[in-house]
Amino acid sequence: MPQIIHERPEHAALIEPLLDRCFGPDRFNKTAYKVRENITPLPELSFVTVEGDTLLATIRYWPVMIGGKTPALLLGPIAVEPELQGKGIGVALMRETIRVATEQGHQLIVLVGDPEYYGQFGFQNAAVLGFEMPGPVEKHRLLVKECAPGTLENVSGIIAGVADISSFPGRTAFETETDEMMARLAAFTPPTDA
Template sequence: MFRLAQETADDWWEVEALYDLCFAPGREALSSYRLRDGVPPVAELSLVARDEQDILAGAIRFWPVKIGACRALLLGPVAVHPTHQGEGLGGLLIEESLACAVQENWLRVMLVGDAPYYRRFGFERLSGVVMPPPTNPDRVLGRELLDGAWDGVTGDVRSVADG
């Protein structure tokens, strides 16, 4: 059993330690991190999951980005502690946070990830949406939170800090 809650400032170091544990060294050198520089995560959608002993078991964050004149959410990172992998916690974090995104009136969400894993959550390859290099275009995936939300959205993904 997991308890989901919005990430708070008190969770920050624990969440960062979880991301360090779950991802390769140098994760912050990825192009998606350049889109996050100087931009706070979307607080309402950034969730933590704690187990029965109140130990951090998983976390997910979202960031606002722009593609042309359109706003979108950039999902990630999402991580589950190795002791809880295979229990469906990653899927729970994704689905719960996307349900919150709908309630917060976001229209579209994207990520850079493995299509076979994220397809089960409704993500598909985005053609015409370009992440900063070096990003494999086959890993740029999106999901509509409102029918037609990705229709006609093309261009470079940029940080909201860039205006």
Template sequence: MGISEERAEDWWEVEALYDLCFAPGRTALSSYRLREGVPPEGRLCLLWRDEDGALGGAIRVWPVKVGAARALLVGPIAVHPTRQGEGLGAFLIRSVVERAAQAGEARLMLVGDAPYYGRFGFRRLEEVEMPPPTNPERVLGLALRPGAWMGVSGAVTRAVD
């Protein structure tokens, strides 16, 4: 079946995948506070299903503010344990980057391992502060337009109107 946008009816299946792939208490992480009450960027929340329709991986994207600037917070991303090691996570990340750029978005950010995400162009955001207890070394960003992160600094907050 391949890649598709997540639909409302997929929500609980994706949540079950996240529960399977992440430690209990994942929703206690500071990044979840940034998502509360904020709808995800539906066009960038992607699923990958195999030919039988089984969910193999999922990635979600949420709007946030960095200071006064808009950014998109990538994650969580999960790949079913039976599909890990096949490049599916990389495929989902590349798909989000490509679709966000095509949609005219300026910047992406995430909390993750620099050696892994660096291969997609993500770099440490030294002037961006995620809510504690996030390790500042793991706050990474990708400019989808040249210079999109220049001059963008400060606390990451919920994108609410």
């Protein structure tokens, strides 16, 4: 039974060949890759679908800023092993990770993709709202979703990567949770040798 889990370091060597199989080597020329050039995906929002040791799918989210002032997530790539596509793996991965991103306090998610597929998750055209990518992109494929109602109001501008994520909104919540967990562990009395 497929499981969605956080991406681990050992998955990286399986993810790149999967992306090659799904998108081909030309993928690095896409504008979305240019945005991601000097930034890293958020580890708490990098997920894979696995079945045992087999990697079935990958999804990553990157920290970006819209118009220099509104933090958002750039979703992508999402890829499902070609012979397993059309079985619901992509939908499950999208739904679960959007749920986690929303829970972590993120407000907007942007991506470049097919509106026919991403519309079902609440994505809408971002170009008509004044969103721009720092390079060529088909305008009807630039999409945005608000995680909480009203968060799209007065947001527009160029989408740019955020290199320093120490104060990135969703991260703060994640780090607070980590601190709480560490505090609970510190309060836990380790078992003594009998």
